[in-house]
Amino acid sequence: MTSPTLSFLGGAGTVTGSRFAVSTGESDVLVDAGLYQGLAELRRRNWHPSDLDPAALDAVVLTHAHLDHCGYLPHLVREGFTGPIRCTPETAELVEIVLRDSAHLQEEDARLANERGYSKHRPALPLYDLGDVERTLPLLAPVAYESRVDLAPDITGLLTPAGHILGSSCALLDVAGHRIVFSGDLGRGNHPLIRPAGPRPAASTVVVESTYGDRHHEPADPELLASAVRRTVARGGSVLIPAFAVDRTELVLIELHRLMSTGQIPRVRVHLDSPMALAALAVYRRAFAGARRSGPDLRTAIGELHLEAVADAAASIRLNQPTEPCIIISASGMATGGRVVHHLAHQLPDPRNCVVLTGYQAVGTRGRQLLDGARELKIHGRYVPVRAEVVDVPTFSVHADADELMAWLCSAPSAPDVVYVVHGEPQSSAALARRIRTDLGWLAVVPRLDERVRLD
Template sequence: MSKSIKIHFLGASGTVTGSKYLIETPEKNLMIDCGMFQGIKKLRELNWQQLPVKASTVDLVLLTHGHLDHSGFLPRLVKMGFNGSIWGTAPTLDIAEIILRDSAKIQEEDAERANKDGYSKHDPAEPLYNTDDAEKAISRFQKREEAEWIAVDNNTRVRFQYNGHIIGATFIEIDIYGKRFVFSGDIGRPNDALLRAPKKPKSADILFIESTYGNRKHIEEDTLGKLKQLIDETIQKGGTLIIPSFAVERAQLLMYLIWQLHKKNLIPASLPVILDSPMGARALSTFNKYPEWHKLTEKDSADMKDRVHIVESFKETWKIIDDSRPKVIIAGSGMVTGGRVLTYLQKYIGREETTVLLAGFQAEGTRGRQLLDGAEEIKFYGKYHQVKACIDILHGLSAHADQTELLDWVSDIKKMPEHVLLIHGEPQSLDMMRVKLKDTYNWSAHIPELYEIADIQL
C-alpha cells in the first residue's frame, strides 16, 4: 500500500515573510519554521487568523534560524494549542529566545501606546502575544547538534547543516521513508565578513529553496569606502547618520566595519558610534558564546565592542537624541517596522543634515521600502513625519545569497529532484528563479501559493 505525504504551505509562499511549512506524514506532523508575517497590512493581518491546520496536531517544529520571519509566530502557535517540542541549533535557539522576548515586549508597548494615544481602531488594542506567551514557547526549545542525523521516529530523521546567513542558521534535511526533503532556510553568502560559506546539499528528492534575490545579482560596491564617505559627509554637515539594522548579524557586521575604519584611522576616534538595540547587544553575546560558528577571534570581538557605545536604557536614548554632536546610530529594526530606530526618526527624519542608511532587504509594505522608494512622508506612532533626511542604502551587506549564489548552492545535487518548490520570495524573484533553474539545470520548479497543499507519493 502506497503512502503519501502532504505539505502545507502556511507562509512565505508567494511572499518573503511568515515562513511556515507543515509536513504531514503517516506518523508525525513536522513544521519547518514558524515565522511571523511582516510588510503590507494584508500580510500582517494573517498573523491574527487561525491557521488552516490545528496547532494541536503539530508534533515538532524545526527551526532553520532565529529571525522573526522564521520563528516569531511560535508563541502564537503555542497559544493556539501546540504542545510539542521546538528543535534548532544552540545559537539559533539562543537568538530565537532573544527575538521572541523582544517581539513580545514591543507588541505590548505598541498596544499600550496605541491605547494611550487612541490611534488604533481596536478598543482596546491588544498585542498578538505577550511575554508569558513567549516564555511558554521558549520552554519548549531543545538544542540539537549541527551536521548530525537525529531520529524523530523509526521512519524519519533530520539533520541541521551550516548555512551562513546569521549565526546558528542551517538548512534542514529530512529523510522520510527514504525520500530526502531539503528546506533551504535562508542561504548565506560565500564571502561573508563574519560567517563561513554555507554548506551545500548533496542530494534532494523534494527541494524547497528560498528566492529572496532570485531575480538579481548583488551590486558590487566598496562597502567600507561608502560607509567612510557617508560618515565624512555626516561630520561635515554636523548631522546624524542613522542605520536601521537587523539585530542579528547585521548590527554586528556594521560594528565590525566601523571598527575596521577606526583601526585604519579613516574615521575620527572621537566620533560617537552608538548601538541602540537591546536585542543587537544580546545577539553580540551569542557571537562570544559560540566562536565555532563565525570567523571573529575573541580579541576581535572585544575590540569591536570597545569602539561602540551600547545603550543600556531607553532614558539614555533620549540623552543621545538631545546630543547635538555628529554621531552614528545603529538601531533596530532593519526594515523600520518598529523598535528604537523610530524614536530617533521621530526627531531626526525631518532634518536635512540627517542621513538614513538602509543596510539590508526591505520587504514590500515596510517603512524601509517606502523610504527606499522615495516617500516624502512616513507614518508611525499614529502620525505622518515629513522626510527631509537623505536616504541611502548599502548594497554589499545582504545576508541573502543572490541569484548566482543560489544557483551555485544547488550545484552539488547531481540527480534531478522530483519536486523543486520555490519559496520565500516576491513574485518577480520567484518567477525569475524558476526560469534560471530551468535554463541552468533543466529543472522544472513550482511556485506554491499560500495555503496550497501538495501531495507527495512515496
C-alpha cells in the same frame, strides 16, 4: 496508505512568514514558524486561523532565529503546541532573545495604540505576550549540525550549515521514505564570521528561498558608507543605521571599526541603542571567544570603537536629539518597530542627518518606503517629513543572490524531482523559478499560499 504531503502555510508569494508543514497522515512537522511583516495585508495573516492544529504537531524545526522564521512560535504555543522545537544551540540562544523582544514590542505597540487611539481595533491586542514566550522557551531542544534526530515516528531530520547568521541551517527531512531539503535563508560565502553553507544535501524535493532570486549583488563598495558618514559629520548631523539586531549589527560594527582604524571616517561616538542587539552581541562574542581567526575580530572592533551601549529608555530618548555628530545603530533593520522608529521620528526632519539602510527592505516596511524615496513617513499615527539624506548600502546583505542560489542548487550530486521556490516577493520567486527551468531543465514551481502537494 496516505501519501506524505507538503503544505505552504507561509513564505509563499512573500518574503516573510515562512511556515512549511510536512504530514504523513500519522505525523505532522512544521519547518519554521515565522511572523509576517511589512504590508498590513500581510501582517493580518498572523491572526488568520489555519487548517494546521498546533496541538497535533509532533515537532517544529527552525532554520534560524530571524523573526520571519521563528516569530510565530509563541502563538503556536498559545494555541496548544507542546512538542519539541529542534534547532542548533546557537539558534536556541538567539531565539530566546528575539521572542522576548518581539513580545515586548507587541505589548508596547498595543499599549500605545490604545492610549493614542490610532488603531482600528478596540482594544488593540498583541498576537502573544511575554507569558506565551516563557511557555515556549522550555520547548527549545538544540541539536548539533549533522546529527540526525527523530522528529516523529516516521520523520527524521538533520541540520547543515546555511552560512546566513550564527546557527543558521538547512533542514533535511526524511519523510516516510521521501527526502526533502529546506534551504532556510542561505548566506553568501563571504561572511567575516560565519562558516559558509555546505553543498546541498541530495533530496528528491527542494524548497529554496528566493529573497534575491532576481538580482545580483554588486561588488562591495566601502566608499558608500564612508562617504555618507563623512558628509553627515561635516554638516553637523548624525548617522542613524537601522540594523537587524541579529548578525547585521555585528557586521556594521566590524565595518565601522575598519573605516575608523584606516582613517576613512572620523572617530565619532558610536551608540548601540537596542537591548535585543546588545543581547545578541553577547551571544556572538561568546561564540567566537578564543577562536583563532585570520579575519576581523569582533571583540577588538567593539573595544576600539569604544562602543556605547544604550540600555535604558531614558538614555535612548536623549539620543533623539544628539548634542554632537555621532553614529546610532538601532533595531529593527526594516524600521518596523523598536527604538529606531522613535529615532526616525526625530531625525528624519533634519536635513543634516543621514539614514543608512543596510539590508533587504520588505515591501510595506518603513525601510522600503525610505528606499523608494518617500518624502514623508507615518510613525505612531502621525506623518513625519523626510528631509534627511537616505543612503542604501546593499553590500551588508547576508542573503545569497541569484547566482549563489543556483550554485547551491547545483552542488548536490543529483538533480531533484522538483524545486519549490519560496520566501521571495512574487517577481523574485518567478525569476528564480524561470532560471531553474531554463538553465537546468528542472521542474521548478512557485507555490501558492496554503497550497498542498504530494511528496511521493
